Amino acid sequence: MQYAKILGTGSYLPANRVSNDDLAKKIDTSDEWITSRTGIKFRHIADENEQTSDLAVIAARNALENAGMAADEIDLIIVATSTPDMIFPSTATIVQQKLGIGATGCPAFDVQAVCAGFMYAITTANAYIKSGMAKNVLVIGAETFSRILNWEDRTTCVLFGDGAGAVVLGASDEPGIIHSKLQADGDYIDLLKTPGQVVNGQVCGTPFLTMDGPGVFKFAVKMLAKVAEDVLKESGYTSAQIDWIVPHQANKRIIESTAKHLHLSMDKVILTVENHGNTSAASIPLALDSGIRNGQIQRGQHLLLEGIGGGFAWGAVLLKY
Ligand code: ACO
Numbered sequence: 001m002q003y004a005k006i007l008g009t010g011s012y013l014p015a016n017r018v019s020n021d022d023l024a025k026k027i028d029t030s031d032e033w034i035t036s037r038t039g040i041k042f043r044h045i046a047d048e049n050e051q052t053s054d055l056a057v058i059a060a061r062n063a064l065e066n067a068g069m070a071a072d073e074i075d076l077i078i079v080a081t082s083t084p085d086m087i088f089p090s091t092a093t094i095v096q097q098k099l100g101i102g103a104t105g106c107p108a109f110d111v112q113a114v115c116a117g118f119m120y121a122i123t124t125a126n127a128y129i130k131s132g133m134a135k136n137v138l139v140i141g142a143e144t145f146s147r148i149l150n151w152e153d154r155t156t157c158v159l160f161g162d163g164a165g166a167v168v169l170g171a172s173d174e175p176g177i178i179h180s181k182l183q184a185d186g187d188y189i190d191l192l193k194t195p196g197q198v199v200n201g202q203v204c205g206t207p208f209l210t211m212d213g214p215g216v217f218k219f220a221v222k223m224l225a226k227v228a229e230d231v232l233k234e235s236g237y238t239s240a241q242i243d244w245i246v247p248h249q250a251n252k253r254i255i256e257s258t259a260k261h262l263h264l265s266m267d268k269v270i271l272t273v274e275n276h277g278n279t280s281a282a283s284i285p286l287a288l289d290s291g292i293r294n295g296q297i298q299r300g301q302h303l304l305l306e307g308i309g310g311g312f313a314w315g316a317v318l319l320k321y
Helices: 020-024 031-038 054-068 091-098 115-128 184-191 213-235 252-261 279-294
Strands: 004-013 016-019 043-045 075-078 107-109 136-144 163-173 177-184 198-199 203-204 243-245 302-309 315-318
Touching: 004 054, 004 115, 004 136, 004 177, 004 279, 020 031, 020 091, 031 075, 031 252, 043 163, 043 315, 054 091, 054 279, 075 091, 091 107, 091 136, 115 136, 115 163, 115 279, 115 302, 115 315, 136 243, 136 279, 163 177, 163 279, 163 302, 177 213, 184 213, 213 252, 213 302, 213 315, 243 279, 279 302
Parallel strands: 075 107, 075 136, 243 302
Antiparallel strands: 004 163, 016 043, 136 163, 177 315, 198 203, 302 315
């Protein structure tokens, strides 16, 4: 039996770090409001010359180095993003070109599941590896959400940031990904969306993110708890066997609620939302890389990854690191 095992991780945050106090100088908000509602203290904003693929490539190189692998050993690239460099081609093919491995001909494509993007991408990579269609997969979550925010809308702009995280998954005889579950319910499209589109050269609708904050909160808490529980039950595990939850980093209160539901204390949760805000598809691999590099997560431990976002789409992955 072939498993998909994490061989290396990497991440990248743009240099420009913006604090809550910095935002309070420009809009009617405060460090106290943002921190108490979300746990966020800082977000990083990409330079105007930095594209999503640039962030992705730095995270990918870090992950390859961590895995001790050359870029040309990768035989599939999946990028989870809702803020691609362009309408097409995919950000994954741009990453392939920037890594200098276009000539390998390895397949490369994007998945778009907003904040659940990394759950969808890693689950797809797992299916490729288990079926023998790929051996070494580069799975990246990368976003420049700062470009789709209305910086005058205090109800949304304080929540998000830019960044990238990457994982090298390799085929292994030893357990890696044990079980995963993806779900979506398109009846909830209106809770969170960026409804603009380009038609005949004109931007139609709004190019900015819109959100029903309290509606998202309620739905996220309910569905994350349920999918985490389902993944444990379906794989014959209990929450007591989980060493770390690595959740989507949107909001500390959502994360606390999921941990409570699983009867796990917050010291079993990798929490990085304070440092980078909600980086959508990048947030789970950013948290994962942080937990691994600072020594919290050790080889052989069991991790539960979980994320939810626009669509609505959500999922959870149980793995042995
Ligand atoms: N600074 C100061 N005041 C603000 C701000 C701000 N940045 N934003 C809103 N307010 C005000 C509102 O205008 C409102 O004022 P009013 O009562 O005078 O009208 C007041 O604060 C309370 O607003 P609520 O929306 O009721 O605040 P709530 O406690 O629900 O918190 C929040 C809002 C933080 C958005 C919360 O609903 C939330 O966390 N929702 C989840 C959103 C999320 O995580 N989205 C990420 C994308 S989806 C995902 O990743 C899971």
